[in-house]
Amino acid sequence: MDSQYENELRTLQMRFIGKIIAVFTHEIKNYIAIINESTGLIGDMMKLGKSPENELPVYLDIIHSIEDYIEKTTGHFRYLNRFAHRMDAPLSSFHINESLEELIALINRFANQKRISFKQGYDNDMPPVYGNPSLLQLIIFTFVEKNIMELEQDSTIIMQTAVADKSVLITIIPNGKRVEGSSAPIPTELLDIIIKELGGNISQDRGKNTVIMLPLTSSTA
Amino acid sequence: MAHTKVLLVDDEKEFASALAERLQLRNYDVKSASNALEALGIVHSFLPDVVLLDLKIPGMDGIETLKAIKKFDSTIEVIMLTGHGDVRSVEDGMKSGAFEYIMKPVDIGELTLKINRASQKKQTS
Numbered sequence: 010m011d012s013q014y015e016n017e018l019r020t021l022q023m024r025f026i027g028k029i030i031a032v033f034t035h036e037i038k039n040y041i042a043i044i045n046e047s048t049g050l051i052g053d054m055m056k057l058g059k060s061p062e063n064e065l066p067v068y069l070d071i072i073h074s075i076e077d078y079i080e081k082t083t084g085h086f087r088y089l090n091r092f093a094h095r096m097d098a099p100l101s102s103f104h105i106n107e108s109l110e111e112l113i114a115l116i117n118r119f120a121n122q123k124r125i126s127f128k129q130g131y132d133n134d135m136p137p138v139y140g141n142p143s144l145l146q147l148i149i150f151t152f153v154e155k156n157i158m159e160l161e162q163d164s165t166i167i168m169q170t171a172v173a174d175k176s177v178l179i180t181i182i183p184n185g186k187r188v189e190g191s192s193a194p195i196p197t198e199l200l201d202i203i204i205k206e207l208g209g210n211i212s213q214d215r216g217k218n219t220v221i222m223l224p225l226t227s228s229t230a
Numbered sequence: 231m232a233h234t235k236v237l238l239v240d241d242e243k244e245f246a247s248a249l250a251e252r253l254q255l256r257n258y259d260v261k262s263a264s265n266a267l268e269a270l271g272i273v274h275s276f277l278p279d280v281v282l283l284d285l286k287i288p289g290m291d292g293i294e295t296l297k298a299i300k301k302f303d304s305t306i307e308v309i310m311l312t313g314h315g316d317v318r319s320v321e322d323g324m325k326s327g328a329f330e331y332i333m334k335p336v337d338i339g340e341l342t343l344k345i346n347r348a349s350q351k352k353q354t355s
Contacts, residue, residue: 035286038313038334039242045335046248053255074244121241124288162288 017199025147032119033089040082047075088114095143103142105170106131112146124162130169139226140207151195152219156183158193181219233259234349237278239269241287266290273299280348284311285319293322300327305355307348
């Protein structure tokens with residue numbers, strides 16, 4: 010990869026990581042806000058003399074909600090931690106479905122802001138692949154973001170994985186109408202260079218679906 | 231004396247529900263909406279004194295919602311709720327006629343103080 014593409018890649022990576030952190034912190038602040046209001050409500054009720062014995066179901070509901078959001082917060086931190094560690098080594102053995110699930114969890118709020126949801130159709134028998142999960146997530150994010158920007162509200166993005174002929178396929182299917190005149194440009198040339206370095210390719214299926222192919226290789230290949 | 235009517239607009243239903251209940255315990259008359267369209271419908275029927283508006287709600291940009299509320303009744307005071315340091319959105323909101331803003335997680339004392347000030351401003355306008 011020449012220095013011009015190296016620079017473009019670094020810029021794209023920084024933008025990607027920045028977006029993930031921005032969405033993540035927004036999500037966590039919301040979770041903390043819910044926990045804050047719930048604990049505050051318990052305090053208010055106690056100050057008003059609402060006895061925990063008489064109002065037990067109400068207190069328990071609030072406590073369960075707090076527990077639920079603590080669990081969600083922990084889960085989200087786990088996703089971010091895993092996402093960060095994917096950059097530890099340029100090449101590693103990883104599970105495609107796991108890396109997709111993590112990426113979708115981390116950008117879900119960004120899509121929800123536009124009332125766009127994700128549907129997952131993963132092949133559960135996917136073998137691990139050997140490659141660069143961080144660069145793969147960058148490529149997938151770039152296409153998913155383009156769809157989020159171009160699709161109308163209440164659309165769906167379907168994420169599929171499959172195994173075919175010693176390769177794995179990741180298909181991104183936009184399901185909904187495009188906003189008229191919308192066009193979110195992506196650095197196609199750079200993405201092609203990245204995917205070729207990973208030994209795969211990117212193609213368009215039926216003019217709108219994006220198919221990312223990666224070879225099934227092991228670390229000893 | 232009539233209770234201050236507050237409309238709380240936030241897509242996080244658990245947050246909105248807990249905060250609404252806390253405000254009700256403090257004698258505010260509160261209604262909630264989870265998106266812009268629902269919020270505008272309630273503005274027309276409920277005629278709130280103060281709207282607590284999350285800047286990032288699905289359906290319509292928070293600033294656009296703020297403008298639509300002020301267009302309907304410029305005396306309704308809007309306090310923006312923001313879950314992040316989006317200074318630009320806050321500035322845009324203030325320029326578009328918002329009364330104040332408050333960061334999430336909210337301090338209930340600070341929030342009620344701002345609601346009361348907004349309500350007083352509405353009474354005198």
